[in-house]
Amino acid sequence: xxxxxxxxxxxxxxxxxxxxxxxxDALKLDSGKILKNINLAYETYGHLxxxxxxxxxxxxxxxxxxxxxxxxxSSDDKPGWWDNIIxxxxxxxxxxxxxICSNVIGGCAGSTGPSDINSETNKPxxxxxxxxxxxxxxxxQKKLIDNFGIEQLLAVIxxxxxxxxxxxxxxENSVNVKGTVVIASTSSHSAQxxxxxxxxxxxxxxxxxxxxxxxxDSDVTPQxxxxxxxxxxxxxxxxxxxxxxxxxxxxxxxxxxxxKNKQGYEYDLGVxxxxxxxxxxxxxxxxxxxxxxxxxxxxxxxxxxxxxxAKRYGNLEKAFEKVNSRVLVISYSSDxxxxxxxxxxxxxxxxxxxxxxxxxxxxxxxGHDAFLLEDxxxxxxxxxxxxxxxxxx
Amino acid sequence: xxxxxxxxxxxxxxxxxxxxxxxxDALKLDSGKILKNINLAYETYGHLxxxxxxxxxxxxxxxxxxxxxxxxxSSDDKPGWWDNIIxxxxxxxxxxxxxICSNVIGGCAGSTGPSDINSETNKPxxxxxxxxxxxxxxxxQKKLIDNFGIEQLLAVIxxxxxxxxxxxxxxENSVNVKGTVVIASTSSHSAQxxxxxxxxxxxxxxxxxxxxxxxxDSDVTPQxxxxxxxxxxxxxxxxxxxxxxxxxxxxxxxxxxxxKNKQGYEYDLGVxxxxxxxxxxxxxxxxxxxxxxxxxxxxxxxxxxxxxxAKRYGNLEKAFEKVNSRVLVISYSSDxxxxxxxxxxxxxxxxxxxxxxxxxxxxxxxGHDAFLLEDxxxxxxxxxxxxxxxxxx
Numbered sequence: 140x141x142x143x144x145x146x147x148x149x150x151x152x153x154x155x156x157x158x159x160x161x162x163x164d165a166l167k168l169d170s171g172k173i174l175k176n177i178n179l180a181y182e183t184y185g186h187l188x189x190x191x192x193x194x195x196x197x198x199x200x201x202x203x204x205x206x207x208x209x210x211x212x213s214s215d216d217k218p219g220w221w222d223n224i225i226x227x228x229x230x231x232x233x234x235x236x237x238x239i240c241s242n243v244i245g246g247c248a249g250s251t252g253p254s255d256i257n258s259e260t261n262k263p264x265x266x267x268x269x270x271x272x273x274x275x276x277x278x279x280q281k282k283l284i285d286n287f288g289i290e291q292l293l294a295v296i297x298x299x300x301x302x303x304x305x306x307x308x309x310x311e312n313s314v315n316v317k318g319t320v321v322i323a324s325t326s327s328h329s330a331q332x333x334x335x336x337x338x339x340x341x342x343x344x345x346x347x348x349x350x351x352x353x354x355x356d357s358d359v360t361p362q363x364x365x366x367x368x369x370x371x372x373x374x375x376x377x378x379x380x381x382x383x384x385x386x387x388x389x390x391x392x393x394x395x396x397x398x399k400n401k402q403g404y405e406y407d408l409g410v411x412x413x414x415x416x417x418x419x420x421x422x423x424x425x426x427x428x429x430x431x432x433x434x435x436x437x438x439x440x441x442x443x444x445x446x447x448x449a450k451r452y453g454n455l456e457k458a459f460e461k462v463n464s465r466v467l468v469i470s471y472s473s474d475x476x477x478x479x480x481x482x483x484x485x486x487x488x489x490x491x492x493x494x495x496x497x498x499x500x501x502x503x504x505x506g507h508d509a510f511l512l513e514d515x516x517x518x519x520x521x522x523x524x525x526x527x528x529x530x531x532x
Numbered sequence: 533x534x535x536x537x538x539x540x541x542x543x544x545x546x547x548x549x550x551x552x553x554x555x556x557d558a559l560k561l562d563s564g565k566i567l568k569n570i571n572l573a574y575e576t577y578g579h580l581x582x583x584x585x586x587x588x589x590x591x592x593x594x595x596x597x598x599x600x601x602x603x604x605x606s607s608d609d610k611p612g613w614w615d616n617i618i619x620x621x622x623x624x625x626x627x628x629x630x631x632i633c634s635n636v637i638g639g640c641a642g643s644t645g646p647s648d649i650n651s652e653t654n655k656p657x658x659x660x661x662x663x664x665x666x667x668x669x670x671x672x673q674k675k676l677i678d679n680f681g682i683e684q685l686l687a688v689i690x691x692x693x694x695x696x697x698x699x700x701x702x703x704e705n706s707v708n709v710k711g712t713v714v715i716a717s718t719s720s721h722s723a724q725x726x727x728x729x730x731x732x733x734x735x736x737x738x739x740x741x742x743x744x745x746x747x748x749d750s751d752v753t754p755q756x757x758x759x760x761x762x763x764x765x766x767x768x769x770x771x772x773x774x775x776x777x778x779x780x781x782x783x784x785x786x787x788x789x790x791x792k793n794k795q796g797y798e799y800d801l802g803v804x805x806x807x808x809x810x811x812x813x814x815x816x817x818x819x820x821x822x823x824x825x826x827x828x829x830x831x832x833x834x835x836x837x838x839x840x841x842a843k844r845y846g847n848l849e850k851a852f853e854k855v856n857s858r859v860l861v862i863s864y865s866s867d868x869x870x871x872x873x874x875x876x877x878x879x880x881x882x883x884x885x886x887x888x889x890x891x892x893x894x895x896x897x898x899g900h901d902a903f904l905l906e907d908x909x910x911x912x913x914x915x916x917x918x919x920x921x922x923x924x925x
């Protein structure tokens with residue numbers, strides 16, 4: 140890590156907020172089930188001002204966590220997932236704003252999820268973890284924000300699944316949000332989105348080591364299934380063009396001209412790596428296993444597949460009638476997971492009911508994952524949007 | 533089946549052509565390995581005319597086989613895979629043309645493949661089946677055509693992997709082909725194509741019942757892995773739009789209004805079907821197991837991932853310099869597996885070296901699989917292209 144970097148938040152600590160404990164109200168979920176003894180892992184950067192008007196809540200995507208910026212210890216080789224956006228002097232300037240991000244419930248990075256002990260059985264929840272919706276995730280976040288004594292967030296900002304949460308904040312907690320930023324997201328999953336998630340789930344469920352989700356005390360975990368699920372996901376986060384540019388048909392084990400045959404390919408059916416894209420995806424799959432739990436993957440993909448604002452409120456206009464905040468919607472031209480038409484649908488419905496909404500499609504070949512990368516357009520939009528918010532009543 | 537349908541080829545028989553047997557030349561593969569005792573399963577419809585000038589070779593896609601039209605027996609409930617195109621009075625009119633289609637080597641529908649006995653071990657090949665290229669597939673087909681005494685095919689026609697074979701026929705056996713039709717295909721797999729195939733292969737290789745490919749004498753086969761691979765493939769054969777239209781967010785087990793909760797969803801994590809698209813894909817995966825062999829899936833996806841005409845000949849122009857036939861290239865606007873730019877690359881290179889090539893992009897929301905569906909534009913192009921061929925020298 141770069142301890143001396145003036146634009147880094149530096150070493151940050153993961154904290155835990157606990158609620159719904161003994162004597163407190165349990166969290167009632169959309170499914171009707173209740174969840175008790177909930178932990179929310181969270182991080183904060185910057186300082187909450189006296190009138191508590193400078194707080195920004197960051198909402199993470201499927202595989203994200205509370206660690207958005209800085210380093211958790213001095214030997215960290217990688218900063219948080221949005222470090223290019225958050226820090227002193229960065230678009231989400233920690234000299235001005237108090238940044239909060241919490242891991243979603245159902246997750247596996249410190250917040251209550253399937254790997255935690257179910258107090259009714261004294262065993263990890265596994266598949267008994269209740270079905271969680273994006274609305275449930277936001278309900279839990281609201282408790283954290285209330286605990287800070289923050290009545291109104293300056294902004295809620297999220298990409299992908301984080302954008303869904305931002306929409307829910309704007310709709311369900313409209314008086315508590317001044318600005319809403321929805322990046323590379325959707326108001327409901329398309330059949331194609333559901334299809335990819337379903338294949339990932341099937342890969343996990345059919346892994347020989349899945350053990351009906353009760354693998355926490357086992358020597359083996361459904362690594363291969365989760366790896367396949369991650370590989371599928373990863374393809375959808377990139378684009379045909381970006382994969383072509385980055386990998387094309389380059390061969391990984393091409394031995395500098397001394398190839399085994401005139402095509403330079405290994406005529407091998409399964410084991411050896413041939414194309415760089417294959418090696419890259421296998422690596423992505425393998426490393427994902429070190430930081431993610433297969434049961435959480437099931438819980439969270441189900442949550443986003445079921446996310447459907449129009450269905451919940453009758454139609455999108457009815458949903459957005461409640462929105463009080465200013466809204467910024469951003470899409471990426473090569474995002475084929477949530478193509479621009481998903482964003483335009485949100486914007487159109489918001490416009491119809493008079494929401495103060497701005498929209499931009501950023502041209503890029505980077506695909507869905509573009510929202511995680513440094514980009515002068517995104518930075519510019521965020522800076523301008525946030526700077527104008529305090530003036531607004 | 534419709535025995536009385538005047539536009540059907542009716543009951544057809546699968547035949548087998550054997551070559552490379554005792555005392556005959558073995559087939560030398562691109563890998564340098566040789567393959568002996570080869571069977572090619574094939575079907576023919578119509579009659580070969582006296583000067584053997586009316587033969588059309590159909591080339592099948594990844595999951596296809598030799599059974600292109602008609603019914604194999606009177607209890608068949610489904611005709612061959614291109615029955616809408618082939619038959620008396622249809623675009624490939626069996627009253628005029630002699631139609632041949634053979635299953636590719638490496639396949640699992642009658643031609644020599646991984647499930648056959650390796651004479652060196654007296655056990656099924658499994659993963660010992662040699663690496664096969666699209667060029668090898670065509671080499672074997674050439675033996676079949678030679679056996680018919682056909683010096684020049686009126687046309688070679690194929691979609692998807694069949695289009696790759698058609699290109700190889702046009703390039704490698706240029707004097708033996710009068711017309712070449714390449715539909716929804718490519719001159720080389722993109723990184724994205726390879727990526728999807730690789731995830732499918734990983735799903736198969738990690739199936740607990742894969743048994744290193746030696747599952748033929750086992751009670752269990754890698755059904756779940758093959759099923760996941762097929763599900764992934766199937767998504768790439770459709771389009772965002774067609775899946776949206778056909779399935780959208782429709783719920784499979786919605787019980788006519790008596791839903792368990794206000795969203796009409798089952799809050800269930802894994803087992804129950806919820807969205808129709810999930811049910812559809814699971815069904816596609818399950819039925820594929822009845823007709824396809826996981827080892828063949830590995831062999832054939834590797835073959836198409838390695839297909840790269842430009843790499844083989846130095847560049848595409850050099851490859852196409854050899855083409856002597858007239859060529860028709862067709863793409864589909866919503867095909868995102870082999871998007872139109874793949875076809876245009878072929879057409880552009882052919883034009884540069886003076887190949888007589890026509891091209892059309894057919895507008896459709898049906899995605900890659902559009903080439904298998906009835907379509908008046910495809911029918912019209914095929915009819916016109918074929919009718920003009922006999923005049924050409």
